[in-house]
Amino acid sequence: xxxxxxxxxxxxxxxxxxxxxxxxxxxxxxxxxxxxxxxxxxxxxxxxxxxxxxxxxxxxxxxxxxxxxxxxxxxxxxxxxxxxxxxxxxxxxxxxxxxx
Amino acid sequence: xxxxxxxxxxxxxxxxxxxxxxxxxxxxxxxxxxxxxxxxxxxxxxxxxxxxxxxxxxxxxxxxxxxxxxxxxxxxxxxxxxxxxxxxxxxxxxxxxxxxxxxxxxxxxxxxxxxxxxxxxxxxxxxxxxxxxxxxxxxxxxxxxxxxxxxxxxxxxxxxxxxxxxxxxxxxxxxxxxxxxxxxxxxxxxxxxxxxxxxxxxxxxxxxxxxx
Numbered sequence: 001x002x003x004x005x006x007x008x009x010x011x012x013x014x015x016x017x018x019x020x021x022x023x024x025x026x027x028x029x030x031x032x033x034x035x036x037x038x039x040x041x042x043x044x045x046x047x048x049x050x051x052x053x054x055x056x057x058x059x060x061x062x063x064x065x066x067x068x069x070x071x072x073x074x075x076x077x078x079x080x081x082x083x084x085x086x087x088x089x090x091x092x093x094x095x096x097x098x099x100x
Numbered sequence: 101x102x103x104x105x106x107x108x109x110x111x112x113x114x115x116x117x118x119x120x121x122x123x124x125x126x127x128x129x130x131x132x133x134x135x136x137x138x139x140x141x142x143x144x145x146x147x148x149x150x151x152x153x154x155x156x157x158x159x160x161x162x163x164x165x166x167x168x169x170x171x172x173x174x175x176x177x178x179x180x181x182x183x184x185x186x187x188x189x190x191x192x193x194x195x196x197x198x199x200x201x202x203x204x205x206x207x208x209x210x211x212x213x214x215x216x217x218x219x220x221x222x223x224x225x226x227x228x229x230x231x232x233x234x235x236x237x238x239x240x241x242x243x244x245x246x247x248x249x250x251x252x253x254x255x256x257x258x259x260x261x262x263x264x265x266x267x268x269x270x271x272x273x274x275x276x277x278x279x280x281x282x283x284x285x286x287x288x289x290x291x292x293x294x295x296x297x298x299x300x301x302x303x304x305x306x307x308x309x310x311x312x
Contacts, residue, residue: 010141011141011302011303011306012141012142012144012145014302015141015145015148015149016144016145016148018149019145019148019149019151019152019153020148020152022149022152022153022155022156023152023155025156026152026155026156028156029155029156029157029158029165029167030157030158030159030165031157031165032157032159032163032164032165033163033164033165034101034102034157034164034165034166034167034284035101035160035164035166035255035277035280035281035284036101036102036103036255036258036277038162038163038164038280039273039276039277039280040107042276043268043272043273043276045107045262045267045268048106048107048267049104049105049106049107050104050105050106050202052104052105052199052202052203053105053203055199056196056197056198056199057197057198057199058198058199059198059199059200060155060198060200072155075198076152076155079151079152079155079193079194079197079198080148080151080152081148082151082193082197083144083147083148083150083151083189083190083193084144084145084147084148085144086147086189086193087143087144087145087146087147087148087186087189088140088141088143088144089144090143090185090189091135091139091140091141091142091143091144091182092140094128094131094132094135095132095135095136095137095139095140097128097132098131098132098133098134098135
């Protein structure tokens, strides 16, 4: 049982905390259209965009949460943790494959 | 710069999906022999950081915003093929879960924001950084300039796809896309250089991983 070494603070714990802090700041993001959207508006092709086939967490806002800032922060934390899990898991899988 | 469905034609979307699938398949082959113990958490935190940072749109001139792509950062730290894998993970989750970027346009988005900037960013960074005798200065200047250029190149790729799709003529799309993204890219350059300065100050060894 090497609980102690596993509990030690590692560099990537700090990096993950930094990513989660960014997710918490997400309600402060500019709501102006991004570069492509702005060009699409100015050049008149924004209306060619299709609606998504389905919606889970559209626009990074968890549906059903009354406060939009809270809904955005929750979406940000959720996505950040999902991507940490996928990135970590994928790398672990690739390493296992490489050693096999 | 996430392309929604509808902006690009089916053939362009299909070519994008084929290019993305081929690249990811090759990336899996190319990276599984080089994957070290340190890369495992690094890939995790890079995917997490890039996702979170992409949510933080910053304003640029003229009622427009932009956000980090992060491909240059991922490629500089992990190498271009692992960088493509990280960006692909981010773009798939953004499209499937958050409806940011179309499902059919996913391949084109992986091409524009993964494949193109990972390779352009990695090799341009290596080239510029090698010109500086002082390592830290080379990393800062190289990563900043390379990251800026990746955003412009991604916007050029996007403009070409829009033009081939018949959505907007290239002579209209190209200057408009490259122009606004030359501004957005300044943010990419500053953030990428700042993150690498933090890495150099705390865990400089992480910058050597992809050379091994």
